[in-house]
Amino acid sequence: xxxxxxxxxxSGELPSKxxxxxxxxxxxxxxxxxxxxxxxxxxxxxxxxxNEASDADRDLxxxxxxxxxxxxxxKGVSSSxxxxxxxxxxxxxxxxxxxHFHVLGGKKLGPKLVG
Numbered sequence: 776x777x778x779x780x781x782x783x784x785x786s787g788e789l790p791s792k793x794x795x796x797x798x799x800x801x802x803x804x805x806x807x808x809x810x811x812x813x814x815x816x817x818x819x820x821x822x823x824x825x826n827e828a829s830d831a832d833r834d835l836x837x838x839x840x841x842x843x844x845x846x847x848x849x850k851g852v853s854s855s856x857x858x859x860x861x862x863x864x865x866x867x868x869x870x871x872x873x874x875h876f877h878v879l880g881g882k883k884l885g886p887k888l889v890g
Contacts, residue, residue, distance in 0.1 A: 776821050781873035785819055795846050799838055802846045802878075811881030812850045812857065816843050822874035824863045843878045852880030 776782045783789045785801055794814060795802035805813040816839050822828055828836060840859065847857045857880030862869040 779821060779873050780871050781815075781817050781875060782821055785817070794849065795842055797842075799835060800842055802842055805877070809877075810879040810884065812847070812852050812879065814843075814846050814850070814878040815875045816846065816878060817873060817875040823872045824869060824874055825861055826863055828874070839876055843876050847878050847880060850880070856880065856884075858884050 780789070784791045784803065791806075792804040793801060794804060795816075798819070800816060800818050802814050802816045805815050818835055818839060820835070822832075843859045844853070847853045847859075857878055859876055859878055861874065861876050
């Protein structure tokens with residue numbers, strides 16, 4: 776989708792700091808980090824949010840979570856702990872309409888959620 780910020784990142788039109796990429800997804804460093812480690816894991820295929828995923832997407836969704844674990848390990852936060860979350864819709868705090876998972880760590884995380 777030409778007007779989707781993350782689709783533009785995925786196509787290489789917009790620069791990003793890639794920490795992982797494969798045929799199904801890309802993980803990048805967040806440009807506005809909320810923690811010392813703040814990565815975004817997104818599928819190459821456009822989904823507006825988790826609401827658009829179906830049972831047929833089970834393998835892809837599992838892959839995204841396993842990549843979240845791998846990038847947390849690669850950034851050295853797997854043993855101390857990290858948070859993985861996705862925002863869905865305006866009330867859920869979603870600001871970019873492309874499914875993505877936040878991976879946050881590198882400090883003690885409080886109850887405040889990423890906006």
